[in-house]
Amino acid sequence: MAIFSKLFHKLCYKIIILLAFLLTEIIILIRKLKSSSYTGPITTKKYLRFIEEKNPTICYSKKSSKLLKLKPPRHVECTLCLSEFMEGEKLRSLKCQHTFHRDCLDTWLKDYCATCPLCRLKVVSDDVVSQHRELRKQADSNGMVAITM
Numbered sequence: 001m002a003i004f005s006k007l008f009h010k011l012c013y014k015i016i017i018l019l020a021f022l023l024t025e026i027i028i029l030i031r032k033l034k035s036s037s038y039t040g041p042i043t044t045k046k047y048l049r050f051i052e053e054k055n056p057t058i059c060y061s062k063k064s065s066k067l068l069k070l071k072p073p074r075h076v077e078c079t080l081c082l083s084e085f086m087e088g089e090k091l092r093s094l095k096c097q098h099t100f101h102r103d104c105l106d107t108w109l110k111d112y113c114a115t116c117p118l119c120r121l122k123v124v125s126d127d128v129v130s131q132h133r134e135l136r137k138q139a140d141s142n143g144m145v146a147i148t149m
């Protein structure tokens, strides 16, 4: 009987060590997950807000077109849909001073590339793009067309 209880104690001791080891591993893993810059997938709405913050929408008018620092040759047309800017249309001008219709550019940025269609200047940072893509992938696999949260 004494041998049996000794064995039992030894076993308990080993199990406790194993559990403590597992616990520390789990804590390390949780800390790693929390400390990484991962903030969850970015919805299309958030993604567009992000673009808007950096490149605010402007309203086109013949007068204001002089204020737009359009790169030579002074594009007065959207190179995405190849139509001329009309009075009162919503435009978006990027840091590279390339200007497009807001809707044309937003579609381009969210569906194709997160770069300027003309000069490939990065418009949105890589982690924002990858987090947005991740959500779109999930949405696609769920058979959803768009997420407007």
Ligand SMILES: [Zn+2]
Binding pocket: 078, 079, 080, 081, 082, 083, 100, 101, 104
């Ligand atoms: Zn356009």
Ligand SMILES: [Zn+2]
Binding pocket: 094, 096, 097, 098, 116, 117, 118, 119, 120, 121
């Ligand atoms: Zn550009």
